[in-house]
Structures are given as C-alpha cells and as structure tokens.
Amino acid sequence: MLANGAISSDEYKRFQEFLEQVAGIVLGRNKQYLVDSRLGYIMAEEGIATLGELLSRIQGLGDPKLRERVIDAMTTNETLWFRDSKPYRLLEQLILPKFAGRPLRIWSAACSSGQEPYSISFTVEEFRERNPAAAPSRVEIVATDLSGSMLASAKAAEYDAMSIARGLTTQQKQKFFDQRGQHWVVKPQYRRGVSFRKLNLQDSFSALGRFDVVFCRNVLIYFSAELKRDILNRMADVLHPEGYLILGSSESVNGYSERYHTERHPQGVLFRPSGDAGE
C-alpha cells in the first residue's frame, strides 16, 4: 500500500510516461494496484509518501540506485525451465542439425533469472551427447536483460526448491544441477557457453554481433506496437540471413515487421529473415 493510500491520476500518468521511456513498458489504464503492490514496500522503506515524490527522486539526474530498484520492481520476471517446450523441440530437431560442425551463436534477449539460456544450453549439450558428429563445433549463448537483479540471479545460476520445481523432471534436475543445501546450482559444463550482459531492448544491438538464433520470448507483449516493430526490425539486422527468430507462444511478427517470413512446423513456429530491409 502506498503511504498515503492513493495515487492521483496526474501522478499515475507521469509514472506511465516514465516507465515507457526508461523500459519501453506500457502500463495500461487502471493498473494503479500494480504500482501499489510493486512499489509500496520500496516507498515505505525510503520514507516516500507519494508517487509524485518517488518520481522526483528517480527522474533525470535523480537517484540511479532507486531508479533501478523501481524499474526492477515494475518488470515482470515470470519464467520457467523449458517454458512452453516447443522452442526447445524446434532447436533440437530443426535448428541444431543444420549447424553440424559449424559454430552457432544464440541470443536469449530477455533472459530473466536465466531459465531460458540454461534450458537452451541443456538442449544443446544433450543433442551433442546423442549426436556428437552432428553437433555444432562451438555454441555461444548470449543472454541479456534490463533488470540488474535478474541478471545477478541468472549469473549466480543458483535456484531454490520452488524455482527448480518449475519445468524440470527429477531426472533433469539431477543431470543438470549440483545440489548445495537447499539450493540447486547449474553444473559448470552447462554454464560454460553462456554469458550475460545488461541490455535495454530499446537500445542498439550492434555491440552484440550477429546471431544464428534469437529467442525473444514473453517480453514484446509489454511494449507498444511501435517499439515491437522497431525491435523486430533491428533483430532482423543482427540475424544471419539463414537465422531463426523464436517468439513467445502468443507472439508473432505479423502486423509488426515485414522483415521475416513465417515457417510453421509440427514442433512450432519459426520466423526467418526475409532478406528485405527496404521498408
């Protein structure tokens, strides 16, 4: 609960503008309850009485640590191991066999606490075990997120009983993790190829290099149509011509970008660069 129990419509509007500007996140109308539940404890800790006062502390040259805490609190970090399973089947059955003996670069573009990039790594390494001759020569997985706290958890690769229970069989848990007390840590061989860096998807991707596969799942849903279009077009620029874009199960390029064509497979949907940047 916010200290004074209410958010004025002007404060809410200014907060919506702030969040869209710094994170691209569009906070819909009547989501005051979300602001209340996600920021109330931070404001109580900081002795801040109103959303307007919080805004004046975090805007412009204001307190960067507090700003980061607010952005972290306002991002939705929901994730799980092998989420939706289809992307991992697409990777294993359709994509990996195309990279036999060749290097492969994969980008997990909003990696949250690491379940997505590590699930990619588990899939690659299991493929390698089963088909050593058909495996890529080297796999690099670059995982990025806006949230500093999510990236810190992802890098630590250490999960509690609750998060480990979401999406893994007992056998997978034992194969991919070492148990340390109440926690489970991703084994070194599955962490080796995975690196993490902070990236706001609103910013340039050029420092990341080019990719064969981009996983951009369950993040575009928070953005405006204009930002979705911009991100999808810029992702087409960093994808190799024969590359693959994998979106969340409810997401599509259709209506946002002409830079891809859609491939429907029994295992799921892949978006491939169409090679036409001229729009």
Ligand SMILES: C[S@@+](CC[C@H](N)C(=O)[O-])C[C@H]1O[C@@H](n2cnc3c(N)ncnc32)[C@H](O)[C@@H]1O
């Ligand atoms: C719901 S999680 C999705 C995690 C994972 N891709 C999955 O599908 O399970 C959304 C992630 O997007 C990140 N995010 C939100 N806005 C972002 C932005 N502007 N740039 C980069 N990441 C952002 C959040 O921090 C959060 O970790």
